[in-house]
Amino acid sequence: MQKVYRSIIVCLLLVMPAITFAQDKKADADALIKQGTALHDAQKYDEAIAKYNEALKIAPGNLNALYEKGFTLYASGKADQAIPLLEKVANSNTSPHAFAVLGNIYDDRGDFDRAISCYTKGIAAFPKDGNLWYNLGVSYMRQNKNSQAEDAAIESIKINQKHLNSYRLYVLATYSQGKHECSLLAWCNYLMLVPQPKQSAEACNYIKNILHYSINDGNIVIKGTDEQSRVQQMDIAAAVSAIDPLLTSTKPVDSLGTQLASVFRIVNVKKEKFNSPFFTKYFCDFFGAMEKTKYMDVFTHYITVSMAPAENLAWLKARPDEIKGFNEWLASTKRVTD
Numbered sequence: 001m002q003k004v005y006r007s008i009i010v011c012l013l014l015v016m017p018a019i020t021f022a023q024d025k026k027a028d029a030d031a032l033i034k035q036g037t038a039l040h041d042a043q044k045y046d047e048a049i050a051k052y053n054e055a056l057k058i059a060p061g062n063l064n065a066l067y068e069k070g071f072t073l074y075a076s077g078k079a080d081q082a083i084p085l086l087e088k089v090a091n092s093n094t095s096p097h098a099f100a101v102l103g104n105i106y107d108d109r110g111d112f113d114r115a116i117s118c119y120t121k122g123i124a125a126f127p128k129d130g131n132l133w134y135n136l137g138v139s140y141m142r143q144n145k146n147s148q149a150e151d152a153a154i155e156s157i158k159i160n161q162k163h164l165n166s167y168r169l170y171v172l173a174t175y176s177q178g179k180h181e182c183s184l185l186a187w188c189n190y191l192m193l194v195p196q197p198k199q200s201a202e203a204c205n206y207i208k209n210i211l212h213y214s215i216n217d218g219n220i221v222i223k224g225t226d227e228q229s230r231v232q233q234m235d236i237a238a239a240v241s242a243i244d245p246l247l248t249s250t251k252p253v254d255s256l257g258t259q260l261a262s263v264f265r266i267v268n269v270k271k272e273k274f275n276s277p278f279f280t281k282y283f284c285d286f287f288g289a290m291e292k293t294k295y296m297d298v299f300t301h302y303i304t305v306s307m308a309p310a311e312n313l314a315w316l317k318a319r320p321d322e323i324k325g326f327n328e329w330l331a332s333t334k335r336v337t338d
Helices: 002-041 045-058 063-075 079-091 096-108 112-125 130-142 146-159 164-176 180-193 197-211 227-247 252-269 277-291 296-303 309-317 320-332
Strands: none
Touching: 002 045, 002 063, 045 063, 063 079, 063 096, 079 096, 079 112, 096 112, 096 130, 112 130, 130 146, 130 164, 146 164, 146 277, 164 180, 164 197, 180 197, 180 227, 180 252, 180 277, 180 296, 197 227, 197 252, 197 296, 227 252, 252 277, 252 296, 277 296, 296 309, 296 320
C-alpha cells in the first residue's frame, strides 16, 4: 500500500509541472488577447492583429484569439481573411459571435443565403442569443421577406425586452405588411424606452401617419393588400374618424392621446382577430390595460416630448405624483410574451 502511495506521488510530481506550464501559456495568451481587444477598440487594427498572432504562437488553435483576429480583420476591411478563422470558431459551436460576424460579412456582400444559413446555424446552437435573432431579421428585411423578419424580431424581443433595435425591426416589418395596429402599438412601446427628441421624433411621425393613413378628407380609404392589413387599417380609421370631429380645438398632444386611447380600446376588444399570440399578449393586453388606467395623459406627454419639448416637460414636471403612479403601474404590470 505504501508503494502504491509513493507511485501516486511520483506521478503527480511529473504531471504538475506540465499542468502549471499549460496554465502559464493560457494566461500569457489571454493577456495578449486582452491587449489586442483594447487596440481594436482604439481602431489600431494592425497592432491588434499582431497581438492575436503572438497569442496564437503561444496557444495555437486558441478559439478566442481566432475569433478576435477574425473580427478585427473584418472590421479593418479584410473580410476574405476573416472568413476561414470565423468558420473555424463557428464550427466549434462555442461562440454565437462568430456566427453573427460571418452572417454580417455575407449580408454585406448580398449573399443572403449564406447569411441566413450562418444565423440559423448559430440560433440552433444558441437559441437564446437575441443578437442572432435580430441579425436574422435584418437579413430578411433586406430581402423584403417582412413576415420572416417580423418572426425573428419577436424572438429577439422575447429574449431582451429593452432592445430598441428589435422594436424598430418589428415596427418596420409589420408596417411593410400593412399591419398598422401591430406597428402602432410597437412604436408606442419603443417610445416608452427612448423618449429622446431625435429618436422619438421619427416614431411620433410614424404614429401620426398610421393614425390617419386611411383617412382622406374625412373619408376612409383602405389601402391594405390582404385581409389582415385591411382589417387592421379599417379598425384604426374607424377609431380615429369617430373622434376626430370632437378634437378640433384640442391641443395636438391631447388629441393624439385621445386617438391612441381609442385605438388601444378597439385593438384590445377585437384582439381575437390577430394571428399572433405574442402581439395579443405582449401588446394588446398591455396597452388595453393602460387605456383603462388614469395614466394615459402621463403616457402621451412622455412619449411625445419631441412634439413640444418645453410644454411636455413642464407638464410632466408639474405632476410628480402622477408620474410616480404610472411608474408603479408599469413595475407591477406583468407582461407575457408567449
